[in-house]
Amino acid sequence: MNNLVNKKILLVICGGIAAYKSLELIRIFKKNNYQVKTILSKGAMEFITPLSVSSLSNEKVYTDLFDFKNEAEMDHISLSRWADIVLFAPVTANKIAQLSYGLAEDLATTVALASDKQIFLAPAMNVRMWENKLTKLNLEKLIDSGYKIIGPDIGEMACGEFGSGKFSDPMQIFSVIKNYFKNIEKNNKFKALVTAGPTREYIDPVRFITNKSSGKQGYAIADQLQKNGFETTLISGPTNLKPPDDVKFIYVDSAEEMYKKTIEVLPVDVAIFSAAVADFKVKVPYLKKIKKENFESLELGKTRDILDYTSKHNELRPKLVIGFAAETESIEKNSKKKLNEKNCDWIIANDVSNTEIGFDSDYNEVQIFRKNKSGSENISLNTKEIIAKELVVRISNELKANG
Ligand code: CTP
Numbered sequence: 001m002n003n004l005v006n007k008k009i010l011l012v013i014c015g016g017i018a019a020y021k022s023l024e025l026i027r028i029f030k031k032n033n034y035q036v037k038t039i040l041s042k043g044a045m046e047f048i049t050p051l052s053v054s055s056l057s058n059e060k061v062y063t064d065l066f067d068f069k070n071e072a073e074m075d076h077i078s079l080s081r082w083a084d085i086v087l088f089a090p091v092t093a094n095k096i097a098q099l100s101y102g103l104a105e106d107l108a109t110t111v112a113l114a115s116d117k118q119i120f121l122a123p124a125m126n127v128r129m130w131e132n133k134l135t136k137l138n139l140e141k142l143i144d145s146g147y148k149i150i151g152p153d154i155g156e157m158a159c160g161e162f163g164s165g166k167f168s169d170p171m172q173i174f175s176v177i178k179n180y181f182k183n184i185e186k187n188n189k190f191k192a193l194v195t196a197g198p199t200r201e202y203i204d205p206v207r208f209i210t211n212k213s214s215g216k217q218g219y220a221i222a223d224q225l226q227k228n229g230f231e232t233t234l235i236s237g238p239t240n241l242k243p244p245d246d247v248k249f250i251y252v253d254s255a256e257e258m259y260k261k262t263i264e265v266l267p268v269d270v271a272i273f274s275a276a277v278a279d280f281k282v283k284v285p286y287l288k289k290i291k292k293e294n295f296e297s298l299e300l301g302k303t304r305d306i307l308d309y310t311s312k313h314n315e316l317r318p319k320l321v322i323g324f325a326a327e328t329e330s331i332e333k334n335s336k337k338k339l340n341e342k343n344c345d346w347i348i349a350n351d352v353s354n355t356e357i358g359f360d361s362d363y364n365e366v367q368i369f370r371k372n373k374s375g376s377e378n379i380s381l382n383t384k385e386i387i388a389k390e391l392v393v394r395i396s397n398e399l400k401a402n403g
Pocket of ligand 1: 323
């Protein structure tokens, strides 16, 4: 993780009278040693010029998706990868609507759609437009997809009306961004371990017992932990997924291997056991492929419970131990039982009888049961990426609260 001074901001300036204030924002970022590349929407160029922006930012200014010269130097995908965050300031009601529909009409919206970074929106518009039900609905959609909103303020507007919709003070916008990075830096001291995916318990060299786990939720959690500053190790059984960038990735096959690698990685500050570890293994796997005519029966034994071992280990126990419970009935009863019996701090439960959030789905809805707390907290239906983001906020807060 870079120091704050090296942070890279991709600033998108949209059309609107407040666009001139983003020049002040660039000046503040530069004064604090942030690097700022800027995209000017077509509308923004009615209010400010690329020359004034590039003079202040000391960087090339990007204006058009089909500017071949710029695309050759840095295409829209590299531009979104380059940034640590993307900040739309000011963002108009029109751009909010485009973003909420996932349109890729110009460079600004294309970059947002291609970005896997945190996107901030600092709106500026007339009070009626801000209070319009459609603007609210569009914003709700964006918030639900992980966008963060800065402001707007209440005050007198350029059009003479008074109310909410005024562009936030550039210093206020800067301090929100600065705190965002500071918060991530505080996570740098924490180590995290995530187990994910299914395991394979071999019967013979070509046959095994496994389950339908895709590993998607665990990979998304590891990705979010890493992006939020945690030094993250992901121990995964076989999946079709690409390991998240920068995460230390350990591939395993069986429950026993997953157990051994987990012990090697401990101690950590937080361990999240999202793997669907096979509960049974073949006691003595065949060394050669079994011939049907010679086969009678298999003797199964229990695998070692990695979560149980870790959470009950005096020296190696992480400060925060999080187990998963995939349930089809009596979610609360079964989750609380697991919480106590496996000595967890949290159990994250989901109802896998609901096919929408089942094993291979991109969506999830979870309930968090916490030690010594009655009831549970619900994180409602959303993509596994957003569920992971929500979980990581809570993990980070918990660790910071407990030193
Ligand atoms: N777990 C583990 N090692 C195992 C089995 C499970 O670490 N050998 C962890 C899982 O990663 C998950 C939690 O324990 O965090 C799930 O508990 P488990 O009792 O296996 O749940 P179920 O398989 O649903 O068990 P049951 O069918 O008995 O409810």
